Amino acid sequence: MKIDLNATLREHNTFGFDVKAHILSYLTESSDIPEFVKQAQESQQEWRIIGGGSNLVLASDLKGMTGLMQILGRRLLKETATHHYVEAMAGESWHELVAWCLEQGYAGLENLALIPGTVGAAPIQNIGAYGLELAQVLDSLLAYDTQKNTWVTLTRDECHFSYRDSLFKQEPNRLIVASITLDLPKKWVPNLSYAELKNAFANQSNITPRDIFERVCAIRRSKLPDPKLIGNAGSFFHNPVVNDSIYQKLKSRFPDLVAYSTYPTTQTNQTTQTIPHWKLAAGWLIDQCGLKGYRQGSVGVYEKQALVLVNHGGGTGKELLHLAKTIQDRVQEKFGVALTIEPVILNQ
Numbered sequence: 218m219k220i221d222l223n224a225t226l227r228e229h230n231t232f233g234f235d236v237k238a239h240i241l242s243y244l245t246e247s248s249d250i251p252e253f254v255k256q257a258q259e260s261q262q263e264w265r266i267i268g269g270g271s272n273l274v275l276a277s278d279l280k281g282m283t284g285l286m287q288i289l290g291r292r293l294l295k296e297t298a299t300h301h302y303v304e305a306m307a308g309e310s311w312h313e314l315v316a317w318c319l320e321q322g323y324a325g326l327e328n329l330a331l332i333p334g335t336v337g338a339a340p341i342q343n344i345g346a347y348g349l350e351l352a353q354v355l356d357s358l359l360a361y362d363t364q365k366n367t368w369v370t371l372t373r374d375e376c377h378f379s380y381r382d383s384l385f386k387q388e389p390n391r392l393i394v395a396s397i398t399l400d401l402p403k404k405w406v407p408n409l410s411y412a413e414l415k416n417a418f419a420n421q422s423n424i425t426p427r428d429i430f431e432r433v434c435a436i437r438r439s440k441l442p443d444p445k446l447i448g449n450a451g452s453f454f455h456n457p458v459v460n461d462s463i464y465q466k467l468k469s470r471f472p473d474l475v476a477y478s479t480y481p482t483t484q485t486n487q488t489t490q491t492i493p494h495w496k497l498a499a500g501w502l503i504d505q506c507g508l509k510g511y512r513q514g515s516v517g518v519y520e521k522q523a524l525v526l527v528n529h530g531g532g533t534g535k536e537l538l539h540l541a542k543t544i545q546d547r548v549q550e551k552f553g554v555a556l557t558i559e560p561v562i563l564n565q
């Protein structure tokens with residue numbers, strides 16, 4: 218296992234923050250994971266895993282050990298009369314996996330095209346976009362349990378997925394994902410549950426998975442800044458979920474309020490599933506506070522999409538967190554709604 222000391226992480230986080238990892242270990246094989254954990258435990262150092270750094274705010278240098286997930290490999294694990302099961306290792310690029318599956322004829326991931334980052338990080342926040350979440354296509358995953366020092370296979374249900382949440386977020390730094398297995402039905406039906414996609418294909422019959430893939434890529438490119446050009450981590454805040462009574466009060470005060478009906482969690486008992494909730498568009502709330510395009514020094518709110526915070530160049534994670542606090546305060550003041558930060562903050 219290769220190790221670098223005092224290594225810059227500028228190329229390993231999409232905000233481009235120039236922080237250093239005290240010890241950076243390159244994890245290129247599954248067996249590197251238990252070795253990395255053993256070294257951290259024996260030397261009693263704190264540790265963390267990073268993948269593509271596309272959902273991170275690096276707000277200070279990282280003490281202890283940082284494992285950079287780079288284990289590669291993908292294959293058709295199993296095929297039944299009705300399903301393809303695809304296995305992918307944690308260091309693979311998520312988007313390249315989606316594109317590869319499409320080329321092989323394993324459809325079903327196309328709504329999740331162009332999400333940056335690695336395969337191993339996809340279950341952490343249950344990545345989702347354009348009407349699909351990882352939870353809907355994951356069969357199981359292999360992870361290293363750092364409390365029991367053993368490998369575990371977790372089924373989809375055992376991952377406790379909900380909106381941008383999972384067991385891995387609820388118990389941080391316990392499980393290191395080494396690979397995932399996807400369950401892709403052979404009978405393909407286009408997922409047009411997201412209004413923008415539905416409208417895009419309103420006049421088209423015979424829609425193919427590639428049509429959806431290309432349309433999702435085009436929409437995303439038109440809306441989201443390319444991290445190679447301007448540092449960002451995609452959506453910076455969760456869309457807040459409120460109950461019907463709060464929604465109705467807000468709607469009467471702000472008739473243009475943008476919200477979508479939803480349920481509190483995707484895995485819950487029958488009683489709570491029947492209670493309607495509303496997901497408020499966080500970008501709309503921020504925009505209504507006059508903050509689209511707002512700037513604090515080198516960091517700011519993206520001029521085309523208020524949900525995205527950007528590093529214009531030379532900014533720091535601490536500056537970004539200060540900006541986030543300003544936005545949270547303004548939204549709380551105007552709407553009485555708390556915004557929570559989506560990316561993981563590493564701040565020591």
Ligand SMILES: Cc1cc2nc3c(=O)[nH]c(=O)nc-3n(C[C@H](O)[C@H](O)[C@H](O)COP(=O)(O)OP(=O)(O)OC[C@H]3O[C@@H](n4cnc5c(N)ncnc54)[C@H](O)[C@@H]3O)c2cc1C
Nearest residue numbers: 268269270271272333334335337338344345346394450451
């Ligand atoms: C332009 C842009 C658009 C985006 N759009 C979306 C979107 O539409 N939907 C969406 O859900 N997200 C989106 N994101 C966020 C991000 O792409 C995803 O959260 C992605 O899964 C992060 O992957 P990563 O490898 O970069 O993880 P990192 O940022 O490196 O890590 C994120 C977290 O996962 C943990 N982690 C990483 N790998 C492992 C592993 N193998 N085992 C255990 N823990 C691990 C880290 O410790 C950290 O806590 C977007 C980001 C950007 C920059």
